[in-house]
Amino acid sequence: MSSSIHPTAIVEPGAELGDGCVIHAGAIIKGHTVLGKNVIVHPYAVLGGDPQILRFDPATPSRLVVGDDTIIREYVNLSRGMKPGSDTVVGRGCLLMANVHMGHDSVFGDHVIAANNGMIAGHVTVQDHAVLGGGVALHQFIRIGFGAIVGGVGRITQDVPPFTMATERDEIVGLNLVGLRRRSTPREAIRELKEAYRHVYFTRGNIRVIAAEALASGKFTSGEARRFLEFMGQGTRGIARANRPDLPSDEAESPAREP
Numbered sequence: 342m343s344s345s346i347h348p349t350a351i352v353e354p355g356a357e358l359g360d361g362c363v364i365h366a367g368a369i370i371k372g373h374t375v376l377g378k379n380v381i382v383h384p385y386a387v388l389g390g391d392p393q394i395l396r397f398d399p400a401t402p403s404r405l406v407v408g409d410d411t412i413i414r415e416y417v418n419l420s421r422g423m424k425p426g427s428d429t430v431v432g433r434g435c436l437l438m439a440n441v442h443m444g445h446d447s448v449f450g451d452h453v454i455a456a457n458n459g460m461i462a463g464h465v466t467v468q469d470h471a472v473l474g475g476g477v478a479l480h481q482f483i484r485i486g487f488g489a490i491v492g493g494v495g496r497i498t499q500d501v502p503p504f505t506m507a508t509e510r511d512e513i514v515g516l517n518l519v520g521l522r523r524r525s526t527p528r529e530a531i532r533e534l535k536e537a538y539r540h541v542y543f544t545r546g547n548i549r550v551i552a553a554e555a556l557a558s559g560k561f562t563s564g565e566a567r568r569f570l571e572f573m574g575q576g577t578r579g580i581a582r583a584n585r586p587d588l589p590s591d592e593a594e595s596p597a598r599e600p
Contacts, residue, residue, distance in 0.1 A: 356376075362378070368388070375405070380411050380412075388405055392421065394445070402425050407430075411431055432450045441461070459479075465479050466483075478496050489506070514583060533561055534569060
């Protein structure tokens with residue numbers, strides 16, 4: 342099945358389109374773009390353009406790669422990679438709503454939803470099934486964990502652990518229980534994840550050390566709890582957390598509200 346390219350859309354030489362793609366009027370698919378099957382690109386989106394970097398060499402051989410069944414709405418702007426051989430990646434089954442900007446070398450996993458006006462800097466990683474609310478601003482090099490959700494207009498400069506909810510400025514406010522239940526997560530796994538969450542966020546001390554010790558203890562065996570704890574030991578940014586009102590400000594290092 343061939344792709345459908347509507348009048349006034351531009352698909353530059355070198356671009357690769359999988360079967361069943363729909364490119365609506367006014368959309369621009371730059372020559373460094375690879376689209377999987379059944380990707381829908383709505384009017385005036387620009388895919389695979391040069392990174393927004395001073396002194397970028399347009400001859401750099403980099404790409405934007407978009408997975409199967411992803412929907413890209415109006416005025417979305419997805420930059421290609423910054424260095425030779427680098428890719429900006431959007432996974433399978435994603436929904437990028439109107440006016441989302443995704444910077445160079447960022448990676449979205451599968452089934453990610455980014456609501457209107459999202460601002461995603463370069464080198465950001467958003468793992469599978471994460472949800473970004475409208476108007477979010479994500480700092481470069483941060484990670485948004487599997488199944489996490491960032492509330493609308495959230496300003497995120499630190500890593501958001503899997504299955505959590507983040508809002509405002511790097512504030513964790515609990516677990517994304519709705520998302521867990523929608524993915525039919527077993528009740529026992531949710532219970533253990535809650536326990537891991539409380540242990541990490543309600544124990545004073547270095548959050549990475551606390552998580553590593555909990556992981557090594559063998560107490561947490563579910564995939565969800567272990568994914569949550571393993572996330573803490575990775576990345577280059579800090580881990581998002583929230584102050585608890587019952588702790589002095591100089592000790593409020595690793596707590597959050599109970600989910």
